[in-house]
Amino acid sequence: MAKGVKPRIKVPKQASAGDMITIKTLISHKMETGLRKDSDGNKIPRSIINRFTCDFNGENVVDVGLDPAISVNPYFQFNAIVPESGEFKFTWYDDDGSVYEKAKKITVT
Amino acid sequence: MKIDRRGLLAVGGSLACTTLIPFKAIASETDEAIAKFTGGANIGTGGITLTTPEIAENGNTVPISVESGKASSILLLALGNPNPNVATINFGPLSGSRMASTRIRLRKTQEVVAIAKLEDGSFTKDVKTVKVTIGGCGG
16 A cells, blocks of 8 residues: 555535535545656656546446546546435545545535 | 758648647557547547646646536547546546546646547547646656
């Protein structure tokens, strides 16, 4: 597991049914491209988050495939429609096989 | 007619500009990535908006955002990077307006391309040029 990986998510706590809400996500990750060299001239191996998904109550919202051109601490902002109260589940997949997960609840009034 | 070096360069340069835009940098890899995404289908224009800064001072984090009303997935490419692929965004059934914004790395001044696959199976694209002052990718 890469060091210092911490997901941060912003989801509104409440919404009306059928509303479109904005979700912001950021995960701290060094996103090493595999192109850089260290001071001895050796290539630093690639280590990035290669996939990010967001689901709401088991239904997919977005599924993003990431390449090394995504910046350090990958940030995504997108919209979702919330039909009912429930839980957003966010998942990040690391090159080294680690999976980082975080969930956020939302109440629909 | 006498062909000197200067004349030849001028002709060659203008030809390259007219025929190869926008896929001049790393044509084969870019074409491959596009063909993989579209399956060789024709790509139209309109119906997709790619928002980038005109000038990015720091190529390590360039904020971009893409929006396309009826897209089911969007492919992002940076044509001047060592590897043109940037991201593939697939929208699920609960996605609201089909938009996403993120931050990308750009090695140098180049064109950023967004290709959207619409729900009816057709493709559309938008191209923006970003001027990069200090390149990313650590190269």
